[in-house]
Structures are given as structure tokens and as C-alpha cells.
Amino acid sequence: MSPAGLWAAASAPAKTNLALHVGDPGPDGFHPLETLFIAVDVHETVTASINSHVTRRGSGVLVSVSPAPGSEYAEMIQSGAARLSDIPLDSSNLAVRAALAVCAAYECNPGIELRIDKAVPVAGGMGGGSADAAAALVAVDALLARHLDRPRLGRERLMGIGSELGADVPFMVLGGLAEGRGRGNDLRAVETGNQLHVVFVPQDQGLSTPAVFRQWDRAHRATVDQGSAQAPDPLNRTLVTAAAVGDAAGVATWVRNDLQPPAIELLPELAALLNHGVDLGALAGWVSGSGPTVCFLARSAQDADNLVDGLRREHRHAFSTTGPVEGAQLIPEWGTI
């Protein structure tokens, strides 16, 4: 706890992509995307406090990570399917980078301690590190505004800062359902109605996002080499409308992830799992983002629970979520702000 007793906590959701259309990379190596993000109700929580002792150590931001009690991630740690040591605790941690970026915006680093309560499996294509960054942006903004008695930077400015940290970070601040273009950080919010029920099946092994994009490149080398770089296909408006109104059958028909084939090339067992979920009653299955977490769409909360039960009977990790949910938020009752 900070000597001044000043601390703030924020949560941010995980995501999947109901559409992920990839174009040929530009000179910076990044791939232009057309994507439809949906934020789901599994959350990372970041608690930030001021600790002047921390300024004398390293970057001036200290981070610790614990599995969120009761989360599937905590179970994965307990069963040996995931290791906390996969998460860096130095200045490459996305939450640390986010805290430092907010400090830079305020031109002040009084020494900050971060605690991450992690519920989102690591390197799974669910944007857990980006959610940590988004929650840290919101928590540290509130903390420094109060510490310095200044107005908060606010959501728009935090999304701009998040853009510099990673392609997914601005969406984790925004949340809901949103179309993403460019690197995925040029966002347009979509108004939504009913909720969708999505079952996530995390894998014991992670996949590196750059490795999956490189695998995609191998299959598309011909067009890049010929100097005829292809833009990503535009989003399917029928899918966007179906997701907006919570029409699960419509989403199941049109869901599309261009990174799924390269993810399956890197982890071939994903193909059988995708078919198996549909055999167990899912409306559709897809790889979440760059994978390897697999998602299944269920018609109802009951169908989602039945699917989770079926998968868990086979000793798989699985949990059900709903979305869209809101983006990064302060948790007033967890802080002194």
C-alpha cells in the first residue's frame, strides 16, 4: 500500500475478433486489418499505488502478478497448464509500459507499484497483455490526477497513448463491439443490443502473434513479391449487423479469421478441436485472434454451460462468457479515489 494511502484499481476485458481480415504488410512490417472486435466479460484487474521507494529502482514502476481467484487462468496455473513465469516483470510488461507512458504525459513519476490480478490466459489471442495495459492506463491516470490535483487525461487521450503500446490496446480501453482498421487501432464503435454467448477453450501452449503473422506471410508471399500488395477484404456488413443485434445464428454463418489457417499450421490439433466443439452443439467455432485459444458460439447461456461441461469432462480448460461488455473502467470500491 502506498505511504500516502493513495491507490486506484481498474479492470479491462478480454476480446475476440468476430472478423479478422488481413492484408499484405506495409514497409513497417505491420499488416493492415479489417477486424470486428468484441469485448467479453472476463477481466484483468490492475491496482496502482504510489510508492516513493520505487523511484529509486529501475524504471520507477514495479509490477507483480497473481492469478485472479476463481478464474480459469488460476486453475490453469494450479494444474501446471500455464506458468506465471511467462509474464515479464520488467519494463517489457505492457502494464508497466502503460504506467510509464501516463507518467510521461503528466511529466511526473512519483514511483508506482502495480498489481495485476490475471484472469486471461497468456499469449492466447484474447488480448490479456493489452487488457493489462488498458487497465493500467485508466488506474494510473486516476492516481496521478488525484496525486497532482490535476484533471484526468480521459478516455480519448488514453486511447491515443494506448495506440503506441500495441495494436489491441485502444480497443481494450473502448470495449463493446467495434470495427478496427489500420493496425487494428483505428476504431469505430458499433451500437449493440442483445448479448452473445462465447465459450473460450484456452490451450496449454501459447502462440506468438508475430509468428502467426509470419506464417500468414508465407502463404501470401507471391502477391507481396510481385509488388501487388492486397488490402484486407472489407468487413461483411451482414456480420456486423448480426453481432450488433446479438443474432448468434447470423454471426455463426459469417464469422471469419484469416489468421486461423496459419495458427492451425503452427498447432494442427486446433483443427480437430474446432470440429469437436461443433459436434458438441456449438453454432460455430473459430480461433481467437492470433490463437491458439479456440472460441465457440452458443445459442444461449444454457447451451454455453452445457458445452463447457462437455469440454471439461474431457479434461479441457473451458469457460463461458458474454459480450459485448464495456471497456476499461475504474473500480471505485477497490481504491481510495
Ligand SMILES: C[C@@](CO)(OP(=O)(O)O)[C@H](O)COP(=O)(O)OP(=O)(O)OC[C@H]1O[C@@H](n2ccc(N)nc2=O)[C@H](O)[C@@H]1O
Ligand atoms: C492479432 C491481434 C488481433 O486483435 O491480436 P491477438 O489475437 O494477438 O491478441 C492483433 O492484431 C495484434 O495486436 P497486439 O498483440 O496488440 O499486437 P502488437 O503488440 O501491436 O504487435 C505485435 C506484432 O504483431 C504483428 N502485427 C500486429 C498487428 C498488425 N496489424 N500487424 C502485425 O503484423 C507485428 O509483427 C507486431 O510486431
Ligand SMILES: Nc1ncnc2c1ncn2[C@@H]1O[C@H](COP(=O)(O)OP(=O)(O)O)[C@@H](O)[C@H]1O
Ligand atoms: N501484462 C502482460 N501479461 C501477459 N503477457 C505480457 C504482458 N506484458 C507483456 N507480455 C508479453 O506479451 C505476450 C503476449 O501476451 P498476451 O497479450 O497475453 O497475448 P495475445 O497477444 O495473444 O493476446 C506474452 O507472451 C508476454 O511475453
